[in-house]
Amino acid sequence: MIRILVLLASLLVAGCAVSQPASAPAPVPSAPASPERPRNVILMIADGFGPASATLGAAAKGAPLAFDSLLVGSVETSATDSRVTDSAAGATAYACGLKTYNGAIGMDADRQPCRTVLEAAEARGMATGLVATSRITHATPASFAAHVALRAEEAEIASQLAASDVDVLFGGGRTFFADLLGPMAEAAWHVATDRAGFDALDRLPAAALLADDHLAYEIDRDETAQPSLAEMTTRALDLLAASSDARANGFFLMIEGSRVDHAGHGNDPAAHLGDILAYDAAVAAALAWAAADGATLVVSTADHETGGMTLGRDGVYQWDPAPLLATTASHDVILSRAEAASDPAEVVRLALGLDVLPEGAADALRAAQATPAAFRLLVRDLQSVPAGVAWTTSGHTAVDVGLYAFGPGAALFHGRMGNDAVGQALFEVLGL
Numbered sequence: 001m002i003r004i005l006v007l008l009a010s011l012l013v014a015g016c017a018v019s020q021p022a023s024a025p026a027p028v029p030s031a032p033a034s035p036e037r038p039r040n041v042i043l044m045i046a047d048g049f050g051p052a053s054a055t056l057g058a059a060a061k062g063a064p065l066a067f068d069s070l071l072v073g074s075v076e077t078s079a080t081d082s083r084v085t086d087s088a089a090g091a092t093a094y095a096c097g098l099k100t101y102n103g104a105i106g107m108d109a110d111r112q113p114c115r116t117v118l119e120a121a122e123a124r125g126m127a128t129g130l131v132a133t134s135r136i137t138h139a140t141p142a143s144f145a146a147h148v149a150l151r152a153e154e155a156e157i158a159s160q161l162a163a164s165d166v167d168v169l170f171g172g173g174r175t176f177f178a179d180l181l182g183p184m185a186e187a188a189w190h191v192a193t194d195r196a197g198f199d200a201l202d203r204l205p206a207a208a209l210l211a212d213d214h215l216a217y218e219i220d221r222d223e224t225a226q227p228s229l230a231e232m233t234t235r236a237l238d239l240l241a242a243s244s245d246a247r248a249n250g251f252f253l254m255i256e257g258s259r260v261d262h263a264g265h266g267n268d269p270a271a272h273l274g275d276i277l278a279y280d281a282a283v284a285a286a287l288a289w290a291a292a293d294g295a296t297l298v299v300s301t302a303d304h305e306t307g308g309m310t311l312g313r314d315g316v317y318q319w320d321p322a323p324l325l326a327t328t329a330s331h332d333v334i335l336s337r338a339e340a341a342s343d344p345a346e347v348v349r350l351a352l353g354l355d356v357l358p359e360g361a362a363d364a365l366r367a368a369q370a371t372p373a374a375f376r377l378l379v380r381d382l383q384s385v386p387a388g389v390a391w392t393t394s395g396h397t398a399v400d401v402g403l404y405a406f407g408p409g410a411a412l413f414h415g416r417m418g419n420d421a422v423g424q425a426l427f428e429v430l431g432l
C-alpha cells in the first residue's frame with residue numbers, strides 16, 4: 001500500500017512537470033525523493049536461510065510465508081577474506097555497513113572496532129534490543145553490540161553486552177553470564193533465567209537468558225520451559241515501545257532465527273523446517289505490530305545459506321515435505337535418545353513417524369549406535385532421500401539470500417545488494 005502511494009505520488013509529480021507552461025524554465029530533474037523515515041526499525045535475520053529454505057517453508061506450510069509478498073531483492077554475502085562468509089562477518093556487514101573478515105565481531109577488515117547501527121541508534125536516544133535463539137553471545141547478535149577480533153571470545157562478548165546500553169537481550173548463553181548476573185542486577189538490569197521470569201519481565205533494561213547454551217530447536221522445544229521466537233518478538237516489541245526512549249526517539253531491534261543455520265550445518269531437514277516456520281511466525285508477529293504502528297520498517301534477510309540444501313535429487317523430478325512434517329525430533333535429540341536405547345532403530349522409526357524402516361536400515365542403525373557421525377548420516381538419508389532433499393556441505397555456501405522489506409523506508413532495499421550496502425541502508429534510513 002505504501003509503495004503504491006509512493007508510486008502514485010511520483011506519477012503525479014511527473015505529470016505536473018509535463019504540464020508546465022512552455023515559458024517556465026525547463027524543469028530541473030529533481031533529486032530522488034528522500035526516503036520516508038521510519039520511527040522504528042526491526043531487522044530480522046534468519047541465519048543460514050537460503051532460497052531453498054523459503055521454498056521448503058512455504059510448501060510445508062501450505063501457504064505463503066509471512067514475508068513472501070515482501071521480497072524486494074537479494075543479498076550477495078561474501079566476506080573480505082572469503083567468498084563464503086561466516087555469521088560474524090555477515091552480521092558485522094549488516095551492523096556496521098562494511099565487509100570484513102570471517103570471525104570479526106563488530107570489527108572492520110583492519111581489526112578496528114566499527115560503530116554499529118544499534119550503537120548509533122542508542123547514541124541518538126533510541127531504545128535498542130537483541131533477540132536470538134542461539135546464545136546471545138553468538139556471532140549474529142554479538143556483532144551489533146560487541147567488538148572482539150574473533151567470535152570465539154564469548155566471555156568477553158558477554159561482559160561487553162552486560163556493560164552495554166542495549167535495553168533488551170533475549171536468548172540463550174546463560175553460562176557466559178554466570179559471574180555477570182550480580183553486577184547486571186546492580187546496574188538495574190531485570191534478569192530472567194527461566195520461562196516464569198521471562199513471563200514476568202515488565203521493565204527495561206531486560207535480559208532473558210533462557211538456556212545455558214542455545215535455545216532448543218523449535219521441533220524439540222518444551223513450551224513450558226522456553227518461549228517461541230514469536231513470543232520473544234512480541235514481548236521485546238511491547239517492552240521497547242512502552243519505554244520512554246522509544247516514545248521519544250523510536251527503537252532499533254534485531255531479531256535472529258539463529259538455529260535455522262545449525263540445522264543446516266547438521267543437514268537436519270526437519271529441524272531446519274521447524275525453525276524456518278518458527279521464524280516465519282516471528283516475522284508475522286513483527287509485521288502485524290509494524291502494520292498497526294504505521295511508522296516501523298521491517299527488514300528480513302539472512303546472513304548466508306547453510307548446508308547447500310536442494311529440493312529434488314538423484315534425477316527424480318519430485319520432492320515432498322511430508323517426511324519432514326512427520327518427524328518429531330531433531331537429529332541431536334534422536335541421537336541422544338538412541339545412545340541410551342536398547343534398540344536405536346526403534347528410536348529412529350518413532351521419531352521419523354515411520355510404520356516400518358526401509359530394508360536394511362535397522363541393522364545399519366544398530367551397527368552405528370556407538371558412532372555418532374555415522375548414525376547422523378543414516379538418519380539424514382532416511383529423512384532426506386524420501387523427501388527429495390539433498391545437501392552439498394556441512395558448512396555455509398555463497399548463494400545469494402532473499403531480501404524482504406516492509407514499511408517506511410522499504411524503498412531503500414531493492415535489487416541485488418551487497419550485505420554491506422544493506423547495512424549502509426539501515427544507517428541511512430534512520431538518518432544516522
Ligand SMILES: [Mg+2]
Nearest residue numbers: 047087140258
Ligand atoms: Mg547466527
Ligand SMILES: [Zn+2]
Nearest residue numbers: 048087261306
Ligand atoms: Zn553457520
